[in-house]
């Protein structure tokens with residue numbers, strides 16, 4: 287076990303604890319997605335693990351050693367851990383390449399240069415090596431900070447919403463390269479996100495926080511097949527949620543159906559097509575069954591009435 291968070295208790299305000307008895311384990315080489323909506327406590331948990339704030343009770347154990355937070359550490363942050371927070375904390379008067387190389391030793395300058403080049407490729411910034419951070423977009427600065435954190439091959443990397451400022455095409459490229467780099471180098475990664483679709487293919491475990499409470503800790507497949515509640519289901523993308531009465535009415539085996547999980551059949555439940563819109567890889571259809579509105583994906587444009595199988 288590389289990281290153990292045991293019975294963690296933390297509050298910003300004395301009357302309202304954010305975390306009570308929070309437990310979390312991360313194994314060596316594991317990628318853990320820390321998911322939840324804005325304000326659930328993701329950034330706070332990462333900051334506590336990195337040692338930027340003191341907690342009131344419980345233990346954080348990293349690599350077999352108990353951590354004590356800033357009250358015991360002169361320089362916050364563990365040397366074997368790197369944290370990329372939402373403020374990227376770059377050196378403003380140093381180039382992108384110098385920022386990325388900040389933590390790499392100068393003993394072998396040739397290997398340092400090669401490492402910086404490799405990391406700039408991982409984050410797609412090869413052409414920006416000589417640029418100053420102030421001339422970069424928010425998303426580009428975020429990528430410099432990620433490359434800098436990877437430079438020293440920490441045992442554990444903490445990333446706070448690392449894709450939040452990236453456009454769609456960049457996101458795909460960076461995700462692929464970043465997760466491959468992490469796996470190849472056997473790093474442990476705790477990555478926060480409010481959109482699980484972004485990390486699902488790579489995560490070993492998904493840990494969901496709701497108002498500071500850890501409500502689910504399962505594999506991506508298990509989480510997708512059995513979301514603990516509506517909140518978890520919604521973090522996984524567009525979803526149809528059925529009440530207990532609707533479950534009985536439509537003879538359903540579960541409460542949550544993602545749009546692609548509802549199939550068309552000759553003799554299922556009858557539904558009326560309200561709209562059918564081209565969405566690239568599929569058509570996104572809004573259908574109505576009695577008073578219930580649902581979303582179902584199809585390969586063809588739909589109209590009139592259809593029959594559904596759940």
Ligand SMILES: Nc1ncnc2c1ncn2[C@@H]1O[C@H](COP(=O)(O)OP(=O)(O)OP(=O)(O)O)[C@@H](O)[C@H]1O
Nearest residue numbers: 298299304322323324325326327328329330331480
């Ligand atoms: N310095 C602070 N003082 C008091 N309350 C705070 C402070 N920082 C955060 N909080 C509160 O703690 C809760 C958790 O905040 P946190 O930033 O950890 O959430 P988050 O899940 O990371 O959200 P986001 O995705 O928006 O960054 C929120 O209710 C927030 O208002």
